Amino acid sequence: MQLVRQNENKHGNWGRMVLAVLMVAAIGSGCASESSDDPGGSPAAPGRQAGPAGALSAYVEKVKRAQAVRAVAAKKWGLAKTPLAAPRPPAVKPKIATRKGFEVDGGESSPPVFTTVPVKEKIVFLTIDDGAEKDPALLRMMSDLQIPYSAFLTDYLISSNYGYFKQMQDRGVSLHNHTLNHRYLRGLSYAQQKHEICDQQTKLEKRYGKRPPLFRPPYGSYNEDTLRIARSCGIKAIPLWAAEAFPDRMEWRERDRDLHPGDIILTHFRGHKDWKGSMPDMIRRVMKTVTDKGYAVAKLEDYV
Ligand SMILES: [Zn+2]
Numbered sequence: 001m002q003l004v005r006q007n008e009n010k011h012g013n014w015g016r017m018v019l020a021v022l023m024v025a026a027i028g029s030g031c032a033s034e035s036s037d038d039p040g041g042s043p044a045a046p047g048r049q050a051g052p053a054g055a056l057s058a059y060v061e062k063v064k065r066a067q068a069v070r071a072v073a074a075k076k077w078g079l080a081k082t083p084l085a086a087p088r089p090p091a092v093k094p095k096i097a098t099r100k101g102f103e104v105d106g107g108e109s110s111p112p113v114f115t116t117v118p119v120k121e122k123i124v125f126l127t128i129d130d131g132a133e134k135d136p137a138l139l140r141m142m143s144d145l146q147i148p149y150s151a152f153l154t155d156y157l158i159s160s161n162y163g164y165f166k167q168m169q170d171r172g173v174s175l176h177n178h179t180l181n182h183r184y185l186r187g188l189s190y191a192q193q194k195h196e197i198c199d200q201q202t203k204l205e206k207r208y209g210k211r212p213p214l215f216r217p218p219y220g221s222y223n224e225d226t227l228r229i230a231r232s233c234g235i236k237a238i239p240l241w242a243a244e245a246f247p248d249r250m251e252w253r254e255r256d257r258d259l260h261p262g263d264i265i266l267t268h269f270r271g272h273k274d275w276k277g278s279m280p281d282m283i284r285r286v287m288k289t290v291t292d293k294g295y296a297v298a299k300l301e302d303y304v
Helices: 012-028 051-076 136-145 162-170 190-208 224-232 279-292
Strands: 123-130 150-153 174-177 243-245 250-252 264-268 296-298
Touching: 051 136, 136 162, 136 279, 150 162, 162 174, 162 190, 174 190, 190 224, 243 279, 250 279, 264 279, 279 296
Parallel strands: 123 150, 123 264, 123 296, 150 174, 243 264
Antiparallel strands: 243 250
16 A cells, blocks of 8 residues: 555656556455465455365465556566566475584574575575665565565664664564674674674564564674574574675575575665665666576565
């Protein structure tokens, strides 16, 4: 519904009107949200098939409508191609283990550290870190395009405008822990790490009403203490990343310099003073790579 209120000047009234009409059509059929707890879509309309077949056709219908909305939004925001639709989220989340070579002895049931989610489908996950840049255009763009992402927030960077991330949360984005002060955790004592991780858990919970289940250590730096501490204050998993997106390029962890099913993509809340472009520039660039390679962006929290 934010779409209807939405006012972008450069592509004129026609695009806005089409977008508004499509959104109203989608809302009218109960299909505007891609909520994962709505597996059957809207109740079957009179004359539609009931039961599993009906639910499936309602779902297909819902995806089609969402794609029509996304195609208009992609034009409006200057994307080279319409982002692909993610498959239906799994009924059961995959079992995730720590990546080989990333193990440290964090004790029993320490949260897994991984860069790729074990899935077969051509999906990737978008994660945005830190919180320095607070560009309202990013919120509108991602809502318009219905591209899911997850935010990993550092307190000292978001504290100048906590409200921006509240708006993000209100648009369906999950907010996760990226410590209080963005320090190299491996260089810190147990008590200092505990302060960085667990006090940020508490801050985020107080401010945004939810204790984050996911934690990403700054610079991907962690040790045994990190895992023990993270687990002790409610962290379930530690997603790192397989590729990093910038407005002018991708950087790859894997030698084949390519995407793989389930890869986690890292990027940052940054603007012109930190890199060559705006947040929308960065999104255009990463979505070109993702879509050209035949991948869809899925919601990390549906899988982890
Ligand atoms: Zn960071």
